[in-house]
Amino acid sequence: MSTRDARESTTSAGRSGQEPPGLWGNPDYRIFLGVQTLSALGDSFSYVAIPLLVLHSTGSVVRMGLVTALTGVASILTGLFAGVIVDRADRRRLLMLTDWARCLLFALIPLVWIFAEPMWLIYAVVPAAGVFMMLFRVAYVTVVPAIVGPDQITRANGHLFGTYAAASAGGPALAGFVASVFGPAAAIGIDAATFAFSAIGILFVKIRPAGQAAARSGVERSGVRGEFLVGVRFLWAHPVLRPLTVLLSLLTFLTYGLTDLIIYLVREDLGHADSTVGFVLSAGTLGSCLASFAVARVRERLGFGASWIGAFALCGTAVLCLGLSHSVLVVGVLAAVLLFCTGIAGTCSMSLRQEVTPSHLLGRVTAAFWTTHSALGPLGAAAVTAAAAGVGVTATCLGIGVSVVCIALTGILTGIGQSRPENPAMRDA
Known part of the structure; x- marks a missing residue:
């Protein structure tokens, strides 16, 4: 759900003083919005189908966590060089390349599953797709301001x-219905098809260049490692992005495996079918819808600090309640609260990075941010699912919920607590 954390002095139009068109009057924005919506529909299929495929084949929540962890490791390693690639490459072509690559990788699963069910293919394909997912996510963040x-x-x-x-x-x-009738592999095949449509749609989107010539010359002087550290240094020097990265690292460790936990809770502890798992996760996305409508107003009224801290404090409370729930209906409501909170916090965080980061650095800063705060995610996914298998979902959720609330409230003592940390001067630095 996918997804999603996500992440200037962003546009030549803005720098030249020209008034940009309204969002709905901007054809490039409309096309980009449309193809990403279609791609999101496909993502939701794999979001449900991959854990179900592993659970059907192995019956193990730990194996589910292992796939999640391997994907996270692949994404983190890719983050070490993703920002450099994005700041050097033609960003539209890069988006198309990553879509086609994921299309081909995910298409392998249903094709092979016709003849056999080798679990090694899942362990190979899903992390490989995570590499291209990270490249896409970094490029995606840089494209929005362009x-x-x-x-x-x-x-x-x-x-x-x-x-x-x-x-x-x-x-x-x-996806749950398709998985119940045709099997999880068929649902993954639908995701593969949506990536193809997304790649074709991006072909018609015009993206303004953003200082990539300067970025290329810098890479040639400093090398990939040096350019990654440029992003790290920018994050560390910023009074809000620095504590934000640290706290998100801890929060990611705790929450990275929550989807697996919810699926296991509904499927195994509560004894419901795959279709019910799909309905519960669909109910959860209603929270994301509400967050998208509310985020601009919430941030404008409360400011960045209160929005981010309050969202994660409420998120922790919802996880705590999840551990005490024995009703599928309540689990669905709590899933919606979780995604509402992470939607508010994630959109505020991504927008702030786009606002305060110079355009030619945005790819490297985004990659450094995601790589750093996601580093503990795979370990967290393995730890959370292992804890669920060992001490049960209830105890695991109670521990996660209390920890998330405490970490969120710690933000009050840092630069995150500022109401309006946006600094236009930093964008032009």
């Missing part, structure tokens, strides 16, 4: 997040 105006970034992110949530709302339920 399509819309600087004052439209938060609204655009909200719209994109909202259409993603809307497409995902029915996706998990439909």
Whole structure:
């Protein structure tokens, strides 16, 4: 759900003083919004189908966590060089390349599953797709400010997040139905097809260049390692991005495996079918839809600090309640609360990075941010699912919930607590 954390002095139009068109009057934005909505619908199929495929084949929640962890490791390692690639490459072509690559990788699963069910293929294909997912996510964050105006970034992110949530709302339920009738592998095949449509659609989107010539010359001087450290240094020097990265690292460790936990809770502890798993996750995406409509107003009224801290504090409370729930209906409501909170916090975080980061550094800063705060995610997914298998879902959720609330409230003592940390001067630095 997918997804999603996500992440200037962003546009030549903004720098030249020209008034950018309204969001809905911008054809490039409309096309980009449309193809990403379709891609999100496909993502929701794999979001449900891959854990179900592993669970059907192995019956093990630990194996589910292993696939999640391997994908996370692949994404983190890719993050070490993803920002450099994005800042050097033609970003539209890179988006298309990553879509085609994921299309081919995911298409392998249903094709092979016709003849056999080798689990090694899942362990190979899904992490490989994670490599291209990370490249896409970094490029995606840099593209949004290159399509819309600087004052439209938060609204655009909200719209994109909202259409993603809307497409995902029915996706998990439909994926659960397809998985029940045709098997999880067929649902993964549908995701492969949507990547192809997304790649074709991006072909028609015009993306303004953003200082990539300067970025290329810097890479040639410093090398890939040096350029990755440029992003790290920018994060560390910023009074808000620095504590944000540290706290998100801890939060990611705790929450990375929550989807697996919810699926295991509904499927095994509560004894419901795959279709019910899909409906529960679909109910959860309603929270994402609400977050997309509310995020711009929430941030405008409360400011960044209160929005981010409050969202994660409520998220921790919802996880705690999840551990005490024995009703599928309540689990669905709590899943919606979880995604509402992470939607608010994630959109605010991504928008802030886009606002304060110079355009030619945005790829490297985004990659450094995601690589750093995601580093503990795979370990967390393995630890959370192992804890669920060992001490049960209830105890695991109670521990995660209390920890998330405490970490979120710690943000009050850091630069995150600032109401308006946006600093236009930093964008032009």
